[in-house]
Amino acid sequence: MGTNYSQRVAAYRKYLQDTDASLAMCMTDVKGDRGLHPSKQKDHQDYYLHIVDENKDGIVIRGAKAHISFAAACHELMVLPCRAMTEDDKDYAVSCGVPLNAKGVTIISTPPEIPHAQKGSFDFPLGGGLGGDAIIVFDDVFVPNERVFLKKEWRFAVMQTYMFSNFHRMTADAYKYPIIQKFVGCAMLIAEYNGIERYGHVRDKISWLVKYAETTEALGRLACELCVSEADSDLVYPKPMLSNLAKLYFAENSMESIQHMMDLAGGIMATMPREKDFKNPVTGPMLQKYLRGKAEVPTEYRVKAINLAKALCGEFEQIASLNAEGSMASQRLQIYGTAPFQEWKELAKKMAGIPIDKKK
Numbered sequence: 001m002g003t004n005y006s007q008r009v010a011a012y013r014k015y016l017q018d019t020d021a022s023l024a025m026c027m028t029d030v031k032g033d034r035g036l037h038p039s040k041q042k043d044h045q046d047y048y049l050h051i052v053d054e055n056k057d058g059i060v061i062r063g064a065k066a067h068i069s070f071a072a073a074c075h076e077l078m079v080l081p082c083r084a085m086t087e088d089d090k091d092y093a094v095s096c097g098v099p100l101n102a103k104g105v106t107i108i109s110t111p112p113e114i115p116h117a118q119k120g121s122f123d124f125p126l127g128g129g130l131g132g133d134a135i136i137v138f139d140d141v142f143v144p145n146e147r148v149f150l151k152k153e154w155r156f157a158v159m160q161t162y163m164f165s166n167f168h169r170m171t172a173d174a175y176k177y178p179i180i181q182k183f184v185g186c187a188m189l190i191a192e193y194n195g196i197e198r199y200g201h202v203r204d205k206i207s208w209l210v211k212y213a214e215t216t217e218a219l220g221r222l223a224c225e226l227c228v229s230e231a232d233s234d235l236v237y238p239k240p241m242l243s244n245l246a247k248l249y250f251a252e253n254s255m256e257s258i259q260h261m262m263d264l265a266g267g268i269m270a271t272m273p274r275e276k277d278f279k280n281p282v283t284g285p286m287l288q289k290y291l292r293g294k295a296e297v298p299t300e301y302r303v304k305a306i307n308l309a310k311a312l313c314g315e316f317e318q319i320a321s322l323n324a325e326g327s328m329a330s331q332r333l334q335i336y337g338t339a340p341f342q343e344w345k346e347l348a349k350k351m352a353g354i355p356i357d358k359k360k
């Protein structure tokens with residue numbers, strides 16, 4: 001194509017390595033009307049990040065990226081397209097590396113859900129660790145040529161989106177498995193503390209959760225073990241079918257996992273008194289007495305396990321399971337797009353005695 005993008009990418013990668021810089025991936029545009037292509041948006045043209053100007057030294061970009069994890073804590077922003085583009089959208093086909101402190105960059109970051117001071121507290125065992133996802137506004141930011149990796153080559157935009165998501169869905173799976181392990185551990189503790197672990201319906205739910213954990217892990221692991229390498233490149237990436245399946249599997253089943261946890265824990269998950277009530281000299285002893293489950297287990301353990309369950313089933317976890325690393329529709333699209341239908345149709349034809357004509 002006559003570009004020198006691969007040399008620019010290699011130089012940028014070396015820069016990141018040499019400076020030990022951390023990178024936030026800025027793919028998701030704010031998107032406006034989801035039913036319209038980037039160039040066809042109505043009230044303004046900046047719902048998808050795009051090139052608004054260029055000169056011999058570089059380009060000028062405008063737009064906003066959404067939900068960018070931990071952006072404020074990174075050194076560099078890697079901008080890339082989040083969808084397929086048409087020729088009319090060519091100004092929106094852009095990838096580049098932008099330093100966090102570049103002129104024109106504004107980061108509007110979510111605070112942690114729970115103040116850091118309360119992290120690990122009785123009421124909020126997971127508090128403080130989450131948050132920091134940002135809307136990043138790029139208000140006419142200049143990017144020098146050496147940091148531009150796609151400039152208007154609109155046909156290639158979707159390839160960058162897909163290649164990023166092959167990795168991203170696998171990394172989602174890699175962090176999800178340890179979360180599910182703790183989730184299942186917590187469900188088992190609650191079942192034991194409540195004295196219900198031997199009942200059939202409880203074992204069924206716990207077995208379902210074990211299946212959820214182990215299938216999530218197996219799909220992600222297999223995506224790596226069956227990784228794909230291409231002859232003319234040294235790039236190796238997770239098998240797209242399996243990395244997409246891994247993410248889709250845990251997202252589709254996330255709500256059912258929460259249902260099982262809520263069922264096992266009972267209504268106290270919604271009505272748990274707060275730490276101040278346990279510390280109160282009048283109500284504390286009452287709660288110690290009445291909120292115990294099994295006699296051998298201190299009340300405090302049961303209460304702590306239920307508070308952890310509440311946090312693990314929290315709003316952030318639920319929404320992140322579904323949406324982070326791409327919507328379920330985007331995974332289904334990639335699964336559909338990579339399935340070997342031709343081969344499977346031929347197998348079916350052979351079995352049914354239908355002649356194999358490659359065209360039909």
Ligand SMILES: Cc1cc2nc3c(=O)[nH]c(=O)nc-3n(C[C@H](O)[C@H](O)[C@H](O)COP(=O)(O)OP(=O)(O)OC[C@H]3O[C@@H](n4cnc5c(N)ncnc54)[C@H](O)[C@@H]3O)c2cc1C
Binds near residue numbers: 026030133319325329
């Ligand atoms: C906690 C968290 C962290 C994240 N971190 C990052 C990050 O670091 N970097 C990053 O780039 N992104 C990040 N994301 C963004 C994530 O990839 C998106 O949330 C996801 O792709 C969905 O996009 P959206 O939120 O804009 O929802 P929408 O796109 O509005 O999706 C809502 C619904 O609309 C449907 N929809 C949207 N457009 C179409 C269409 N054209 N045709 C048919 N259906 C459509 C979707 O399938 C879905 O059902 C993060 C998200 C979360 C929740």
